[in-house]
Amino acid sequence: MMSASGGGGGSSGTSIVWFRRDLRVEDNPALAAGVRSGSVVAVFVWAPEEEGPYFPGRVSRWWLKQSLSHLDSSLRSLGTKLITKRSADSVSSLIEVVQSTGATQLFFNHLYDPISLVRDHRAKEVLTARGIEVRSFNADLLYEPWEVNDPKGRPFTTFANFWERCLSMPYDPEAPLLPPKRVISGDLSRCSSDTLVFEDETERGSNALLARAWSPGWSNADKALAAFMNGPLIEYSKNRRKADSATTSFLSPHLHFGEVSVRKVFHLVRVKQVMWANEGNKACEESVNLFLKSIGLREYSRYMSFNHPYSHERPLLGHLKYFPWVVDEGYFKAWRQGRTGYPLVDAGMRELWATGWLHDRIRVVVSSFFVKVLQLPWRWGMKYFWDTLLDADLESDTLGWQYISGTLPDGREFDRIDNPQFEGYKFDPNGEYVRRWLPELARLPTEWIHHPWNAPESVLQAAGIELGSNYPLPIVSVDAAKVRLQEALSVMWQHAAASRAAMENGTEEGLGESSESTPVAFPEDVPMEENHEVVRNNLTGLVRRYEDQMVPSITSLVSIEDAETTSGIQNSIGNSRAEVPTNRIVHEEPTREDAAFQTTQRNNALHWNNFITGPLYDAEDSTAESSSTSRRERNGGVVPVWSPSASSFSDQFVTEENGIHTNPPFLPRHPQSHQEINWRRLSQTG
DNA sequence: AGCGCGTTCGT
DNA sequence: CGAACGCGC
Numbered sequence: 111m112m113s114a115s116g117g118g119g120g121s122s123g124t125s126i127v128w129f130r131r132d133l134r135v136e137d138n139p140a141l142a143a144g145v146r147s148g149s150v151v152a153v154f155v156w157a158p159e160e161e162g163p164y165f166p167g168r169v170s171r172w173w174l175k176q177s178l179s180h181l182d183s184s185l186r187s188l189g190t191k192l193i194t195k196r197s198a199d200s201v202s203s204l205i206e207v208v209q210s211t212g213a214t215q216l217f218f219n220h221l222y223d224p225i226s227l228v229r230d231h232r233a234k235e236v237l238t239a240r241g242i243e244v245r246s247f248n249a250d251l252l253y254e255p256w257e258v259n260d261p262k263g264r265p266f267t268t269f270a271n272f273w274e275r276c277l278s279m280p281y282d283p284e285a286p287l288l289p290p291k292r293v294i295s296g297d298l299s300r301c302s303s304d305t306l307v308f309e310d311e312t313e314r315g316s317n318a319l320l321a322r323a324w325s326p327g328w329s330n331a332d333k334a335l336a337a338f339m340n341g342p343l344i345e346y347s348k349n350r351r352k353a354d355s356a357t358t359s360f361l362s363p364h365l366h367f368g369e370v371s372v373r374k375v376f377h378l379v380r381v382k383q384v385m386w387a388n389e390g391n392k393a394c395e396e397s398v399n400l401f402l403k404s405i406g407l408r409e410y411s412r413y414m415s416f417n418h419p420y421s422h423e424r425p426l427l428g429h430l431k432y433f434p435w436v437v438d439e440g441y442f443k444a445w446r447q448g449r450t451g452y453p454l455v456d457a458g459m460r461e462l463w464a465t466g467w468l469h470d471r472i473r474v475v476v477s478s479f480f481v482k483v484l485q486l487p488w489r490w491g492m493k494y495f496w497d498t499l500l501d502a503d504l505e506s507d508t509l510g511w512q513y514i515s516g517t518l519p520d521g522r523e524f525d526r527i528d529n530p531q532f533e534g535y536k537f538d539p540n541g542e543y544v545r546r547w548l549p550e551l552a553r554l555p556t557e558w559i560h561h562p563w564n565a566p567e568s569v570l571q572a573a574g575i576e577l578g579s580n581y582p583l584p585i586v587s588v589d590a591a592k593v594r595l596q597e598a599l600s601v602m603w604q605h606a607a608a609s610r611a612a613m614e615n616g617t618e619e620g621l622g623e624s625s626e627s628t629p630v631a632f633p634e635d636v637p638m639e640e641n642h643e644v645v646r647n648n649l650t651g652l653v654r655r656y657e658d659q660m661v662p663s664i665t666s667l668v669s670i671e672d673a674e675t676t677s678g679i680q681n682s683i684g685n686s687r688a689e690v691p692t693n694r695i696v697h698e699e700p701t702r703e704d705a706a707f708q709t710t711q712r713n714n715a716l717h718w719n720n721f722i723t724g725p726l727y728d729a730e731d732s733t734a735e736s737s738s739t740s741r742r743e744r745n746g747g748v749v750p751v752w753s754p755s756a757s758s759f760s761d762q763f764v765t766e767e768n769g770i771h772t773n774p775p776f777l778p779r780h781p782q783s784h785q786e787i788n789w790r791r792l793s794q795t796g
Numbered sequence: 797a798g799c800g801c802g803t804t805c806g807t
Numbered sequence: 808c809g810a811a812c813g814c815g816c
Contacts, residue, residue: 269807407807513807520807523808 122148124296125215129154132219132249132368133181134328137286139247140217151211151296152185156306157197167497169466172317173326175308177367180327190295196304201233210301216242219249222412223504224419252283255416265417268520273406286374331364346397353537362501411505422508425517432605434598435487444585451584453560454534455479457547466500471537477514482527483591488515529588534560550581
């Protein structure tokens with residue numbers, strides 16, 4: 111055996127560095143550990159079926175392809191190359207690579223989405239059992255989720271408190287690591303690469319356009335960061351209102367694939383902020399705070415995903431599961447196609463479809479319209495974002511949609527409806543954005559550009575517009591939406607109260623399974639990508655239709671999908687709403703937020719507990735240690751282990767309040783919230 | 797100037 | 808809903 115030259119306890123030998131969403135050589139702790147401990151086999155495993163319904167969309171796959179080839183050439187210049195494996199099971203592929211290279215160690219960086227939590231835990235268990243030393247690292251966050259806790263050692267449930275704590279932690283985020291000077295390659299003579307196919311013929315044409323606007327890869331990410339810091343960062347706070355100003359950082363796809371380390375971004379931006387503060391430049395300091403807040407939201411999305419691994423499919427506020435979503439695929443289609451009759455919404459949806467990109471403001475507009483005006487189930491919208499966004503990111507998008515939907519403790523009120531007409535004049539005062547993406551409205555004067563339905567007939571004629579023909583009338587009026595939303599909310603509260611009453615009577619085990627508590631399934635026969643009837647063929651050699659994607663390959667998650675498909679909501683009659691159960695009468699005064707939850711949820715939670723045997727991130731990590739001020743050891747040989755019971759605050763919440771010893775996924779609404787008031791008012795009148 | 801208002805905005 | 812702003816006196 112040769113000895114490790116780098117010291118630091120690295121044992122000599124070959125290590126596998128498993129790349130996932132950390133496609134960079136700079137500030138990559140797993141790669142650095144591999145380099146330190148001997149020779150390196152760099153591996154990327156493409157196993158999209160593991161993602162269940164979240165098979166990456168076309169543009170996201172395009173990005174990944176470019177980014178991987180970029181990483182490969184970087185690794186080649188350092189002395190090795192990237193091994194790529196096509197797989198139905200990442201862990202099996204890793205074992206293959208272990209066997210063909212004689213590697214004795216596996217290093218990787220943490221991910222926090224629910225699927226990765228389960229998969230990575232399994233990887234660690236299986237490989238450790240085979241005598242492989244497995245170590246994992248934080249490369250994606252300023253602080254690990256279990257490091258950031260309130261004074262009582264519990265996870266935060268509101269963003270502001272979380273972020274304030276992050277910014278005042280007793281120790282700084284780890285400083286970024288330099289890229290290795292050289293990588294000693296493991297023996298790859300018996301380890302072959304699979305050719306990865308990321309696009310089919312029908313997608314190639316659309317993808318060709320992407321290269322004009324975007325340059326994936328870690329060195330391009332660096333350039334994007336530098337360009338942003340030297341320019342738009344200064345004006346970030348001033349320009350954030352405009353729909354199409356080029357003042358966003360455009361870093362999000364780079365960050366999603368880990369082409370640039372968030373810690374590096376943080377350090378550079380922070381230094382700049384200090385510089386500006388010294389010059390007394392108040393506005394710039396403000397801009398930086400705002401930009402850092404968006405970094406903070408990204409952090410928070412991982413934090414929430416870790417603490418609430420169901421949040422991508424279930425509202426974090428319990429009562430929202432009773433909301434009678436309008437299950438109307440016609441609305442859904444109109445929204446996707448940008449034919450809702452609201453110019454700002456439609457322009458946004460056309461831009462999204464055409465480019466895979468949307469300014470953050472417009473994301474808020476279209477998703478808010480989706481949830482509040484159309485009242486479609488938010489998970490459909492989130493899934494469409496997932497399929498079409500270049501920077502599709504499960505954790506961030508989940509947080510965004512839950513925020514918009516009013517299902518977070520500190521999100522917007524559920525009954526607030528934003529009016530796209532007014533937002534249009536706010537974010538696109540001259541109508542330039544609308545005219546760019548809706549050519550049929552190009553000749554309409556600015557006065558009417560955001561509400562063509564009010565325009566005099568003569569004006570419309572002069573602009574060549576025939577409403578209902580070449581541009582739609584609003585599919586739902588905002589006033590009608592307000593009325594409908596109020597009705598739906600009262601139905602929701604009645605259901606919540608009825609369910610609560612049933613729970614307190616200790617009966618109704620079956621209530622949760624019947625209808626209202628299960629999330630609405632994705633529409634089965636609607637391809638998310640309009641132009642492709644066969645959505646993702648030729649990637650696996652099999653023809654995959656959309657519904658194929660609904661079957662996750664991880665058993666613990668199948669139960670959720672199963673539960674969804676039995677939901678009665680989409681089967682209900684009339685206006686597509688679940689009806690109030692007639693045999694349940696509301697007469698109890700609820701004393702607090704609906705922290706109670708249904709049997710199905712409990713069962714699902716138990717599936718997780720069953721699946722994840724043993725704590726993934728040890729309890730000491732998530733509570734005691736992180737609440738202390740001592741610095742957590744970063745590089746220990748211990749792989750952090752996650753488990754729902756160790757990570758979920760809501761767990762403790764309900765245990766204390768209700769004496770229920772399991773893992774409820776719901777949070778209490780923020781005190782003082784409108785919804786709590788609403789709750790009382792409704793239950794008094796009900 | 798300081799105060800009282802309406803309006804906007806909020807992760 | 809409240810805090811933070813912007814206006815007019």
